[in-house]
Amino acid sequence: MFTHFNTDGTADDMRLIVSPIGADADLRHAVQDLQLGRYHAARDLLRMTGPNWGLRTRRSQLLAGGAGEPGVFKLWLDEEPDSPDAAMMWARVLTRAALRAYRGSKSEDVVRRAAQWGAQACQRASDLLPACPVPWVDKLLLAQLPFPSALLDPYARTRQEPWDVLPPAAGGLDHGMHHRGPWPLLMEVNRRHPGNREGYHRMREYFQTTCSSGAAMDFACWMVLSEPPSPDLWMLPVYALVDKYRIEHGENGAAGRESFWQTASAGSHAVKAYHRWFVKIPPDEYPWVSLSDLSHLAHALIANGETQMAAQVLRAMGPYVTAQPWQDVNTVQGRYANWQDWFLTARASTLRRRPAT
Template sequence: MPPQRDVHGTPDDMMTVIVSPVGADAALRTALEDLRLGRYAATRDLLGMTGRHWALRTSRSQLLAAGGEPGVFKMWRDEEPESPDAAMMWARVLSRAAVDAFRSGKSEHIVSRATRMAAQACQRASDLVPACPVPWIDRLQLTQLPFRPETFDPHAPARPHPWDMLPAEDVRRHGMYHRGPWPLLHEADIRDPGSREAHHRMRQTLMIHSGLAAAMDFSFWLVSKRLFAPELLMLPLYSIMDKYRREHGHGQVGALHFWQRAQVGHYACEAYDRWFAAIPADEYPWLSMADLSHLAHALVATGENQRAAAVFRAMGPYATAQPWQDINASLGRSRDWRDWFVTTRAATLRRHPAPAA
């Protein structure tokens, strides 16, 4: 059974934007609303229907963990201790909580305890469904913390050393010499080849521990390979946005010209032509709304308005705050970013209306 979706046509010129990472996934929205009311039945049903569609299971569980109350997932885990879905979601929630504890400046003791609990939950989830990539993605998320990354790999003692380096042949062939949690990425990748979230987690970890240049190297290296998951062509645009935040996040001179660089246009068109343009329209509702928002912005900013119009139509009335919010703030604009988004979308769609059926 295909995922349930909202039915929205092309957005009207000045339709109010609905800020939501969920987009048109109506079943996911219902589950999130149920979680906020302290109930997990809709989430249990949703994950049951999602089954072993690993990419969809990954994206839905990520949004459920971000939008639901942790206590509801604990209740589900306690009431159904043998449920693989409950165990997976509990690992999701604890991994997120450990990273949040560190970022918010909690004590070393609290962060260490939260991290141990998350790692144990990941192992439990992996034991119940060894084929599921999500616990390995959670382990990748935990490598953002200030602990030795190999401690999150239950197979570390049996792996070649150095643990955090690609095989020497790959280093020579591709020039990817940065150290990182490559074994964890590999484990997620063999379960869900080209896992979107796994590669984003790897990029984030490299940026935290090795710097922006390493994260950008990874993004550009990845898209230079023969990709089996074209949505990974979006990674350079996220790295470029990170570079923008660093260089122009406080309105430094040249912010407007940043997006006119040939590099931005190249990667935006590559993502559009080799990923988005090949996707059937009936699959648009299950694309990452964050990816579509970043792609639409990059295309508009580089003057690729016809391509941008197609992306705006695929988004319907939905959008995510990023990258629009940070760019709007960096330019010192007094109006809300949503006003900028709506007027940009409307102008683009008026110039490039949908082709006649």
């Protein structure tokens, strides 16, 4: 149990819940049902979500990640072979499996077959529901694998520009980013859902894994040079900073590991995300906001001394938190044996502070 301080200074006890699902009760019920080998609640949830592409992307990502045994999605697809939702979830599962095979140092043949299965599942899902951005988001995930990304794009041969070069103002993106990458895949996501949160984070991850943390930071900062197509993309630099911190200080970079977060750059990105994204969210929509975004923002604000802003974000999170970035930062800094102890201490200290008068 830990103490939660309300805005009027009173306190109530809440247990800490570590889960990316947050307060989305319908999603939690569907995940629990999947863990029991049943897909009906997930099917109903996605049907209810409909063409809310942002929520569909988030919920399908968490359904795939929390299901436990992925065979439940294959069962669903076998029973409903023409279901766009079943096909989308199977594509989610297979693309995640391909990435796990690669990260698990499986043989090149194993990874290649897994990637092919994932790409085929993505194409099938896209054929069944062309307006859905999720299959293209999954293709961006597959682009991290060491195979030609153009193979994921059925329109690769008909595109006018070099495939991995961002054409001027294509797909709603302004020219000016010099790093080569799977830009056509992101453009296809953008055409279906401008500013799709996961799509842009997959692009950031692509640069992080295939280029460098500097390239990922370039992409994140470039995206927020002007008003991004979705307010939650103001969080991109905050995530890029966490990756940069992990790389620079994760092994033996003791020097500067705490002052890293007090730099003007880190503080500026956190404060901008707070004002240009978080404060615009109606409180009744908090359950459908990415808890990972809230958790990353709360950490960045606390680390930079912006406790009043951080307190508002923590209140929006309620009893929920994601392990990252707290776990990795705690490991690097060696603060506590358990990252949750650090989070609880930081949370209690932040919520106890009174606004300056």
